[in-house]
Amino acid sequence: xxxxxxxxxxxxxxxxxxxxxxxxxxxFLLVYIVSTLILSLPIFxxxxxxxxxxxxxxxxxxxxxxxxxxxxxxxxxxVFTPIFILGYYSVVGGWSIEYLWQAVSFRHTDFAxxxxxxxxxxxxxxxxxxxxxxxxAGGVKSGIEKFTSFCIPALFVLIVGIAVYSLSLPGxxxxxxxxxxxxxxxxxxxxxxxxxxxxxxxxxLGMGIVITxxxxxxxxxxxxxxxxxxxxxxxxxxxLAGLAIMxxxxxxxxxxxxxxxxxxxxxxxxxxxxxxKAPLLSACASILFYIxxxxxxxxxxxxxxxxGVAWLVEEFxxxxxxxxxxxxxxVLAAGxxxxxSFGPLSHITIWGNNIFNIFDKTASNLxxxxxxxxxxxxxxxxxxxxxxxxxxxxxxxxxxxxPDVYYFIIKYLAPGILALVFISNFF
Ligand code: TRP
Numbered sequence: 098x099x100x101x102x103x104x105x106x107x108x109x110x111x112x113x114x115x116x117x118x119x120x121x122x123x124x125f126l127l128v129y130i131v132s133t134l135i136l137s138l139p140i141f142x143x144x145x146x147x148x149x150x151x152x153x154x155x156x157x158x159x160x161x162x163x164x165x166x167x168x169x170x171x172x173x174x175x176v177f178t179p180i181f182i183l184g185y186y187s188v189v190g191g192w193s194i195e196y197l198w199q200a201v202s203f204r205h206t207d208f209a210x211x212x213x214x215x216x217x218x219x220x221x222x223x224x225x226x227x228x229x230x231x232x233x234a235g236g237v238k239s240g241i242e243k244f245t246s247f248c249i250p251a252l253f254v255l256i257v258g259i260a261v262y263s264l265s266l267p268g269x270x271x272x273x274x275x276x277x278x279x280x281x282x283x284x285x286x287x288x289x290x291x292x293x294x295x296x297x298x299x300x301x302l303g304m305g306i307v308i309t310x311x312x313x314x315x316x317x318x319x320x321x322x323x324x325x326x327x328x329x330x331x332x333x334x335x336x337l338a339g340l341a342i343m344x345x346x347x348x349x350x351x352x353x354x355x356x357x358x359x360x361x362x363x364x365x366x367x368x369x370x371x372x373x374k375a376p377l378l379s380a381c382a383s384i385l386f387y388i389x390x391x392x393x394x395x396x397x398x399x400x401x402x403x404x405g406v407a408w409l410v411e412e413f414x415x416x417x418x419x420x421x422x423x424x425x426x427x428v429l430a431a432g433x434x435x436x437x438s439f440g441p442l443s444h445i446t447i448w449g450n451n452i453f454n455i456f457d458k459t460a461s462n463l464x465x466x467x468x469x470x471x472x473x474x475x476x477x478x479x480x481x482x483x484x485x486x487x488x489x490x491x492x493x494x495x496x497x498x499x500p501d502v503y504y505f506i507i508k509y510l511a512p513g514i515l516a517l518v519f520i521s522n523f524f
Pocket of ligand 1: 103104105106107108109179182297298299300301302303304306397398400401465
């Protein structure tokens with residue numbers, strides 16, 4: 098449940114629909130599904146192997162397996178990327194607080210107006226960041242698990258409900274087509290690379306989260322099973338989010354390539370059209386939805402923060418609470434820049450990307466891919482094959498060939514594809 102909580106979050110509900118909308122619809126979906134199953138799943142397993150083999154945080158883990166070597170970079174990357182992501186993730190988490198507040202107070206502000214302001218988005222972002230750090234201060238078991246087992250099922254039910262409703266809106270058929278009928282002429286190396294990046298982001302791969310969480314896994318647990326459970330539930334959630342959002346986008350006449358605001362522009366349309374027929378239902382549904390979105394975002398941000406905190410605590414022997422406070426300050430500083438980049442700092446751009454987009458693209462297209470690449474190289478080429486296979490087979494009933502298939506992908510296929518994806522970003 099903790100894995101699913103880390104995976105299912107804003108990545109599925111906010112990022113996936115907008116990436117799909119910007120990158121060709123169904124063709125993107127297809128590449129995303131294929132790359133999750135044949136690439137991300139084995140990489141997830143590789144990272145779990147590192148974590149459970151050593152039972153330590155990601156820098157410590159690499160140190161145990163390959164003391165004093167240049168593999169340290171893997172550990173360092175794994176600690177800093179999450180902090181980097183947390184900077185802008187918390188900004189979006191803040192947006193969900195604002196939208197919850199709007200739902201409770203029956204008002205609606207246009208997304209562009211809201212993010213263009215200074216204080217409202219900053220305050221929401223700060224609340225989200227402090228909440229995240231407070232939960233992490235409570236510890237993995239009591240903090241994260243309790244939250245997760247309650248909120249994921251609730252979110253699931255709500256998204257199915259919204260998807261059904263949004264499919265009934267006039268004009269939604271076009272959205273369904275956009276989501277399901279691939280136009281292969283749209284496929285390009287860039288879109289494939291973005292789909293791989295999205296798959297990594299969604300599964301929390303490439304930066305030590307899976308390593309850190311797996312370090313708490315017991316030997317009786319089957320790594321392949323936890324990995325496929327996480328991959329499939331995340332795929333399913335993302336697809337459902339697509340079903341809920343895309344028809345509504347077309348019904349509302351919004352452009353599918355609207356960018357990071359897509360979900361926050363289209364959902365209010367769904368709720369307000371629902372309110373014309375059933376005001377009470379719409380109010381309850383929207384409030385519940387934003388609450389669950391917020392909690393899903395928190396279970397993910399908590400996982401991002403956990404990596405840095407685990408490292409500070411184990412490596413520097415400082416108290417958990419103090420580590421959380423340090424992390425909170427760092428994230429507040431980075432996130433403030435991202436938050437302001439839709440308003441007062443919107444003139445700062447690189448190749449047309451504002452600070453927020455720079456953070457987002459650097460993280461998922463470069464840092465995550467680099468982290469994943471080093472991770473599979475480490476497991477495939479540095480660790481002993483027998484150790485890796487033993488770790489994958491632990492807790493596995495029966496003797497099938499899957500561990501060998503995973504190993505083959507980890508050793509040969511994954512590094513090759515990831516290298517291509519990484520390089521393609523520069524063209
Ligand atoms: N997977 C989460 C989501 O989809 C976000 C996230 C949490 C993440 N931890 C991560 C992304 C680690 C990349 C790496 O919302």
